[in-house]
Amino acid sequence: MKELLIKLQLWINLSAIAVGLIGISTAVYFIEDEKSEIQEQALEQPMNENISDEEQINIVNGIDQKTGLIAKGDWELVKLHCTRCHNSKIIINSRFNREGWKELIVWMQETQGLGGLGTNEDKILDYLSEYYAPTEKMERRSSLKIDSTDWYILE
Numbered sequence: 620m621k622e623l624l625i626k627l628q629l630w631i632n633l634s635a636i637a638v639g640l641i642g643i644s645t646a647v648y649f650i651e652d653e654k655s656e657i658q659e660q661a662l663e664q665p666m667n668e669n670i671s672d673e674e675q676i677n678i679v680n681g682i683d684q685k686t687g688l689i690a691k692g693d694w695e696l697v698k699l700h701c702t703r704c705h706n707s708k709i710i711i712n713s714r715f716n717r718e719g720w721k722e723l724i725v726w727m728q729e730t731q732g733l734g735g736l737g738t739n740e741d742k743i744l745d746y747l748s749e750y751y752a753p754t755e756k757m758e759r760r761s762s763l764k765i766d767s768t769d770w771y772i773l774e
Contacts, residue, residue, distance in 0.1 A: 687711050689750045693742040700736060700743060710751060717748035 677684040681691060686707035688694050701710060704727075715723065721744060727733035736743060 692746045692749065693739075694746060694750075696739050696742055697746050700739065704731065704733065710747070714751060714753040715747070716752055717744055720744055720747040720751075 678690045681689060683690045683694065686698055686702060688698060688707050688710065697710065
């Protein structure tokens with residue numbers, strides 16, 4: 620009797636696994652089918668033909684809301700060339716003078732596959748060195764004065 624119960628439990632477990640696998644494969648089929656329908660619909664629609672320039676670019680307080688870049692000067696060139704390979708936050712969080720930005724661009728061209736920027740290079744460097752230059756002297760804080768500190772024992 621015990622052996623029969625073990626076989627019955629094994630059969631139930633295998634049946635549940637089979638039903639689960641059928642359910643998963645059916646769900647995957649429907650998801651893939653739905654995905655291809657969405658892709659087909661996207662291909663049929665025209666790309667941004669009816670969207671105005673103001674709707675495509677959302678600038679608030681001088682900042683492009685999509686990238687976070689300062690929307691002045693030739694910022695669109697920077698957006699076009701730089702955000703193809705990396706997030707704009709890398710630019711926003713970096714601070715270099717013109718020479719530093721130039722060295723970084725040369726490094727990206729030599730090691731990361733960045734192509735030539737042609738006549739846009741000077742415009743990009745002008746933008747980066749104006750809006751993403753070092754803002755203040757970055758120094759390490761001064762050392763703590765141990766002698767003038769009141770120390771106490773933790774209990």
